Amino acid sequence: MxxxxxxxxxxxxxxxxxxxxxxxxxxxxVSGGRSAHLTAGFTHVKLRESQFVVQKPYDVPLHERYEQSGGVRRMWVFATDKPISATHPGGARTEIKVNEVYSSGVWQFEGDMFVPSGTSGASVMQIFGAATHATTLMLHVYGGRLTYYHELTKVLADRVYDRWVRLNVVHDVGAGNVTVFVDGERRLSAAGHGGKEHYFKFGVYKQSHHQPSRRMESRWKNVAVYTKP
The missing domain is CATH 4.10.910 (30s ribosomal protein s13; domain 2)
Known part of the structure; x- marks a missing residue:
């Protein structure tokens, strides 16, 4: 007793x-390791597996650039790879397009990201769609640092290699702003770039700045999308 x-x-x-x-x-x-307070007030969007659309070099089979096992999506690409089609103007990538297009309201992307050491010069997450740009947001990795686009002075997190990093990205379409949280802490508030339609993407997309590595990879789990009016 x-x-x-x-x-x-x-x-x-x-x-x-x-x-x-x-x-x-x-x-x-209390939340089992998730940043529950960041999604409070949001509605979870139930995504079908078919809405996770893999975009990869057009001339290689899917299994040579993408695998999914144990709830983890692993994507990799080589700097010399082809784009996603013979006529596509973009660079080499293996990315997932979350095929949930939105044009109003507040939307949030959440996911756990793992970037192996050596990956550099790659976009790992983006909000596609803008008025004068292709994107409203891009998060890049350079030498283990997570940055806003290719701006090395705007570092959101250091030492992201070889560990799971939780990302929460909030896009308020009406207010025209984007907020990024890394491991539950706000690291960036930036203006949006306009545009009528948007969707989230994640994976690896080779960039032309700061000497991209020969091979790039990122792994993702617990990816979810939330929204509110």
């Missing part, structure tokens, strides 16, 4: 500390 009373007291003490504390660790423990 004494041991049981001690255990109950300890549990009550821990609960009280978490209730009184605003530390992120308590929120993470």
């Amino acid at each position: 004494a041991a049981s009373s001690t255990s109950c007291s300890l549990l009550l003490a821990v609960a009280a500390i978490c209730a009184l504390s605003s530390l992120p660790c308590c929120a993470a423990a």
Whole structure:
């Protein structure tokens, strides 16, 4: 009975500390490690597997650039690879287009990303669609740093190699802004680029800046999309 009373007291003490504390660790423990507070007030969009559209070099089979196992989507590409079609103007990539197009409201992308060391000069996530650009947002990796486009002075996170990084990207279409959270912390607020239709993409897309690596790879799990008016 004494041991049981001690255990109950300890549990009550821990609960009280978490209730009184605003530390992120308590929120993470309650939500199973997910940033639940970032999606509060949003509605989860139920995506079908067919809405995860893989875009890869047109001249190689899917299994040579993409695999899915144990809930993890793994994508890789070589700097010398072809684009997604013989006439496509873009560069080498293996990306997933989330085929959920939106034009209004507030939309949020959430996912856990793993970038192996050595990958550099690649876009790993983007919001496609803009008025004067192709994209509203691109997140690049250069030498283990996550950056806003290719701007090396706008580093969202250091040392992203070889670990799981949680990304939450919020696009408020009406307000015309984008907010990026890395591991639950806000790292970027930027103006949008207009445009009538948007969708999310993630994977690896070779960039022409800062000497891209010969091979690029990213892995993703727990990808979800949320929205609210």
